[in-house]
Amino acid sequence: MKLQDARQQFISSWGALGSQWGINRTMAQIHALLLVSSGPVNADYIMTELNLSRGNVNMNLHDLISWGLIEKTIIPGDRKDYFIAEKDIWKAAMTIAKQRKQRELDPMFKILDQLTDLEEDPKDKDVKQFNETIAGIQKFASQADRMLDGIIKADQHWFTGSLLKLFK
Amino acid sequence: MKLQDARQQFISSWGALGSQWGINRTMAQIHALLLVSSGPVNADYIMTELNLSRGNVNMNLHDLISWGLIEKTIIPGDRKDYFIAEKDIWKAAMTIAKQRKQRELDPMFKILDQLTDLEEDPKDKDVKQFNETIAGIQKFASQADRMLDGIIKADQHWFTGSLLKLFK
DNA sequence: ATTAATTTTCAATATTTTTTGAAAATTCAG
DNA sequence: CTGAATTTTCAAAAAATATTGAAAATTAAT
Numbered sequence: 001m002k003l004q005d006a007r008q009q010f011i012s013s014w015g016a017l018g019s020q021w022g023i024n025r026t027m028a029q030i031h032a033l034l035l036v037s038s039g040p041v042n043a044d045y046i047m048t049e050l051n052l053s054r055g056n057v058n059m060n061l062h063d064l065i066s067w068g069l070i071e072k073t074i075i076p077g078d079r080k081d082y083f084i085a086e087k088d089i090w091k092a093a094m095t096i097a098k099q100r101k102q103r104e105l106d107p108m109f110k111i112l113d114q115l116t117d118l119e120e121d122p123k124d125k126d127v128k129q130f131n132e133t134i135a136g137i138q139k140f141a142s143q144a145d146r147m148l149d150g151i152i153k154a155d156q157h158w159f160t161g162s163l164l165k166l167f168k
Numbered sequence: 169m170k171l172q173d174a175r176q177q178f179i180s181s182w183g184a185l186g187s188q189w190g191i192n193r194t195m196a197q198i199h200a201l202l203l204v205s206s207g208p209v210n211a212d213y214i215m216t217e218l219n220l221s222r223g224n225v226n227m228n229l230h231d232l233i234s235w236g237l238i239e240k241t242i243i244p245g246d247r248k249d250y251f252i253a254e255k256d257i258w259k260a261a262m263t264i265a266k267q268r269k270q271r272e273l274d275p276m277f278k279i280l281d282q283l284t285d286l287e288e289d290p291k292d293k294d295v296k297q298f299n300e301t302i303a304g305i306q307k308f309a310s311q312a313d314r315m316l317d318g319i320i321k322a323d324q325h326w327f328t329g330s331l332l333k334l335f336k
Numbered sequence: 337a338t339t340a341a342t343t344t345t346c347a348a349t350a351t352t353t354t355t356t357g358a359a360a361a362t363t364c365a366g
Numbered sequence: 367c368t369g370a371a372t373t374t375t376c377a378a379a380a381a382a383t384a385t386t387g388a389a390a391a392t393t394a395a396t
Contacts, residue, residue, distance in 0.1 A: 003295055006283045010302070013279050020272050022190040024384075038297035043343085053386045058344065079341060079394075087301065089308040104188050111181050115174045127171055129206035133255065134178070140257040143332060150335025164311060166318065166331065192354075211373085221356045226374065247364075247371060 007036050011050070026052060027060040031069055031085060040073050040082035068095045090156040098152055101145075109141050175204050179218070194220060195228040199237055199253060208241050208250035236263045258324040266320055269313075277309050 011032040018028025029050055034041060046057045061083055064070040069092055070085045086092050115134050120127050154163065179200040186196025197218055202209060214225050229251055232238040237260055238253045254260050283302050288295050322331065 001283065001286055003286055003288050003292075003298060006286055007298060009279065010283055010298075013276055017272065017276050020190050022188045026384075035301045036294075036298045038293040054343085055345075055387065056385050059385090062344090081343080087304070089301075089304045093308060093312075104185065108181055108185050111177065115169065115178055118169055118171055118174055120171050124171075125206040126204075129255075130171060130175060130178075130204045133203045133257075136255070136257045140261060143328060144261075146332060147335050160311060163334065164314060166334075194354075222373085223357065223375075224355050227355095230374090249373080 007033075010036060024060065024063070026050070026056060027063055030057065030060050031064055034064075034070055034083060034085035035087065037085075040075060040084045042080040042082050044080070067099055088156075094152050097148060101148060105141070109138070112138055112141075175201075178204060192228065192231070194218070194224060195231055198225065198228050199232055202232075202238055202251060202253035203255065205253075208243060208252045210246075210248040210250050212248070235267055256324075262320050265316060269316060273309070277306070280306055280309075 011029050014032035014035075015025045015029035018031075019025040030046055033046060033049060043054065043057050043061065046052065046061075047054060050057075061070070064083075064085075065072065068086075070083050073082045073084055075082050086095070112134055116131070118127055118130070122128065122131065151159065179197050182200035182203075183193045183197035186199075187193040198214055201214060201217060211222065211225050211229065214220065214229075215222060218225075229238070232251075232253075233240065236254075238251050241250045241252055243250050254263070280302055284299070286295055286298070290296065290299065319327065
């Protein structure tokens with residue numbers, strides 16, 4: 001297979017995967033393009049390569065920066081902004097995990113906290129089921145939480161070398 | 169807070185969370201409703217409670233069944249179908265993780281396999297970067313894969329008791 | 337200070353996804 | 367078998383989301 005076809009297929013698959021997981025397809029494609037680019041890349045290049053408008057590219061580049069997945073660099077003597085992706089997939093994945101937890105999961109758990117202690121008969125079977133469900137989710141969340149913290153703190157090498165053996 | 173308000177808020181939050189993660193909002197809401205319901209529930213009840221059309225409820229119930237998150241039960245003497253959710257959140261989460269891996273991640277990794285061994289000069293910097301990126305993702309994927317298998321195999325109790333301590 | 341290059345914004349437009357609702361199919365009691 | 371109850375299907379409509387493109391804002395060289 002030729003490089004151009006392979007790149008195209010990777011970008012397209014990465015975009016499809018992203019959109020299945022609630023990440024804007026275009027953002028994922030731009031991320032993919034930067035991941036396979038050997039050097040800094042500017043907005044015009046992305047526009048051409050992925051057939052997108054300037055506005056769209058601009059917005060998604062900013063989202064990618066706010067996710068911490070890419071960064072802006074300048075090339076001396078060039079007025080244009082250039083962008084480059086974090087190439088270490090482990091770091092990128094941890095970055096995404098951390099962010100999504102903070103942005104989406106934490107607010108949910110905060111709401112769950114407000115749903116404990118109903119001012120109703122705790123003997124009622126519906127009240128009971130509700131309380132049990134909320135408590136179950138909270139317990140699960142706190143477990144997952146601690147696990148994620150642990151994984152994030154651990155560096156990849158320790159994780160690969162020692163921890164992963166536990167899951168053989 | 170009153171039960172009805174709390175239920176409503178839980179259902180709405182669960183739906184919003186689902187849609188952020190690529191899960192149909194309505195499906196997540198129906199799932200939430202079943203999670204907080206103390207007994208089997210039929211389509212008409214869901215239609216009324218969540219203000220949805222019969223077709224929509226029917227389709228999403230079937231999706232939930234295909235995800236393995238709910239099951240159909242019958243009530244003797246009643247022609248209607250009834251539904252009940254798996255209430256163990258640990259089990260539900262593992263079910264979702266397993267399914268999404270199989271349905272969405274595995275196909276992606278299969279594609280990545282096809283993108284190795286380009287018929288081009290491996291010394292070229294773009295070819296090099298492409299190969300490195302693909303290889304990096306594959307390595308990460310296989311680590312995550314083994315970890316997920318391990319977690320799925322472990323039952324919740326062992327996980328909570330022994331493994332989680334590693335992440336203190 | 338001027339102006340050309342570049343980036344940003346955002347209302348309008350286009351696309352994708354979800355929902356509806358009624359017809360068709362199925363089920364099952366009598 | 368009949369027909370009423372229930373479920374399923376799916377084309378059309380609605381809603382949600384993403385994209386465009388051109389005007390406004392910003393930047394920086396002279």
